[in-house]
Amino acid sequence: MKTKKRTAIIGIALALVLAIGGTLAYLTATTEEKENVFTMGTNITGILEEPNWDSEEAENFTPSKVIPKDPQIENTSVTGTDPAYVGATLTYQVKDDTDAWIDTTYAELDQFINIQSNGVDGFNTTNWTMANNNTRAYYTPTVDPGITTDPIFTDVEIDPLALTPDQIASAPGTEEAPVQFDMSQYTTETGAYTLYEMKDFQIVVKGYLVQSEGFTDAQDALQTAFPAIFN
Numbered sequence: 001m002k003t004k005k006r007t008a009i010i011g012i013a014l015a016l017v018l019a020i021g022g023t024l025a026y027l028t029a030t031t032e033e034k035e036n037v038f039t040m041g042t043n044i045t046g047i048l049e050e051p052n053w054d055s056e057e058a059e060n061f062t063p064s065k066v067i068p069k070d071p072q073i074e075n076t077s078v079t080g081t082d083p084a085y086v087g088a089t090l091t092y093q094v095k096d097d098t099d100a101w102i103d104t105t106y107a108e109l110d111q112f113i114n115i116q117s118n119g120v121d122g123f124n125t126t127n128w129t130m131a132n133n134n135t136r137a138y139y140t141p142t143v144d145p146g147i148t149t150d151p152i153f154t155d156v157e158i159d160p161l162a163l164t165p166d167q168i169a170s171a172p173g174t175e176e177a178p179v180q181f182d183m184s185q186y187t188t189e190t191g192a193y194t195l196y197e198m199k200d201f202q203i204v205v206k207g208y209l210v211q212s213e214g215f216t217d218a219q220d221a222l223q224t225a226f227p228a229i230f231n
Helices: 002-008 165-169 192-196 218-225
Strands: 011-020 033-035 046-049 066-068 072-075 084-095 101-104 113-117 128-131 136-139 155-158 201-211
Touching: 046 201, 072 084, 072 201, 084 218, 128 218, 136 218, 201 218
Parallel strands: none
Antiparallel strands: 011 033, 011 201, 046 072, 066 155, 084 101, 084 136, 084 201, 113 155, 128 136
C-alpha cells in the first residue's frame, strides 16, 4: 500500500547544473557549476557524472558548434544494496536583460539549440522516458550498485541558423546595415528569424534514486518518494 511504501522509502537527490553562457556575442563564454552528491536515508548513494565534458570545448560557442554534455547517474551504493529506480528533473534557463537567470521552456531553448544523443537529434530514449515537456526523465531498468545509467543526452548543438543580437539588429527595416545574415534561410513570417537569437543558457539536471523494492517502475517509485517533484 502507499502508506507502507512511504514509511520504508530510501532515496537520494543529486544535482548538476549544465551551464553554457557568457557575453551575448557571436562567441560567448561558458561556465559550469556542479553539486554532485546529496544523500537522504541510508545505504543508497549516487553521483551525477559527465565523462565527456570538456570545459575547453565549451568556452565559446558559435552556430553549428557541438558541445559534449552527457549527464548520467551512477548508483554508488555499497555492494549488496538493492537495485534502485532512477529519475531526473531538467530545468531550462536563460539570462534576461539584467543578467539574471530566469526559467524558460524546452521549446523556447530548442529554437537555437539542439539536444542530441549519439549524433541524432533528441534525448536518449532507449532506456529513458521523457515526460512533462522534457522536464522529467525516468530510467526504465533498475540500476544495481556500481552501475551507471545511459546518458540522458550526449551533446548540445548550437543550431546552424542561430543568430547573434547584432545580426538580428541588422535585419531589413532596422537601423543597422548591411544585413548580416541570409534572410532566405528563415520562414517568410514577419520576425521569424528573431526566434533563433542566441542567449546565455543553462540546463539544470537533478537526479534521484529510490529503492526498487515495492514499486512497479521508476515513475511509481519517484512519484511516491518525491510527490511534490514528480507528480
